[in-house]
Amino acid sequence: EVQLLESGGHLVQPGGSLSLSCAASGFTFSTYAMTWVRQAPGKGLEWVSAISGGGDRTYYADSVQGRFTVSRDNSENTLHLHMTSLRAEDTAVYYCAFSVRGIVDSYFDHWGQGTLVTVSS
Amino acid sequence: DIVMTQSPDSLTVSLGERATITCNSSQGVFYNLNNENSVAWYQKRPGHPPKLLIYWASIRESGVPDRFTGSGSGTDFTLTISSLQPEDVAVYYCHQYYSTPHTFGQGTRVEI
Numbered sequence: 001e002v003q004l005l006e007s008g009g010h011l012v013q014p015g016g017s018l019s020l021s022c023a024a025s026g027f028t029f030s031t032y033a034m035t036w037v038r039q040a041p042g043k044g045l046e047w048v049s050a051i052s053g054g055g056d057r058t059y060y061a062d063s064v065q066g067r068f069t070v071s072r073d074n075s076e077n078t079l080h081l082h083m084t085s086l087r088a089e090d091t092a093v094y095y096c097a098f099s100v101r102g103i104v105d106s107y108f109d110h111w112g113q114g115t116l117v118t119v120s121s
Numbered sequence: 122d123i124v125m126t127q128s129p130d131s132l133t134v135s136l137g138e139r140a141t142i143t144c145n146s147s148q149g150v151f152y153n154l155n156n157e158n159s160v161a162w163y164q165k166r167p168g169h170p171p172k173l174l175i176y177w178a179s180i181r182e183s184g185v186p187d188r189f190t191g192s193g194s195g196t197d198f199t200l201t202i203s204s205l206q207p208e209d210v211a212v213y214y215c216h217q218y219y220s221t222p223h224t225f226g227q228g229t230r231v232e233i
Binding site for chain 1: 122159161163165170171172173176177182212214216218219220221222223224225226227228
């Protein structure tokens, strides 16, 4: 059974940093591109970042470019999102997701349960 | 970036009646390799992750009730719930995966 389990969500002060993880199981992790999607309280879904299966290609939304870094450890079946210079508008539930098609530009048929990041003083 | 615009923002429908949500993309999302449009629809309930309903604009995901139908072409797409059930109360989002950055519509809240 495919499972995605996010962790690392926390309360952090504006300007601070935080790292999220997504532990994957039930599929051959290294052959699938992975994506982070977030939802701010009371707002819609926002695509944040994606990474190819091998980790050699990364993609970012303009809103996080230069502040967030996506990476993966295929030996540990884990996806990471390192967030710096956090702002109040980064407050959201962060989901990891992927498509059985394995590529970045695809629909998402598998999602984690999400982890909450709160940026506030 | 491709902008996805949904309408309406919210919709109140009686039990058993039809709900129709539209989504317009600011540019075409036609994928030449399979002649399909790169549009998906998700259902989002509070406290749950998004659930894929429709992909390639009209293909129903396995296990999704057949009262959910996706259609459309060009830049205009539609999600129809043919006979609204209590468990369909949720927010629905369209999603273009034609190119990065992917973008979602702003969401349509469906209530009874």
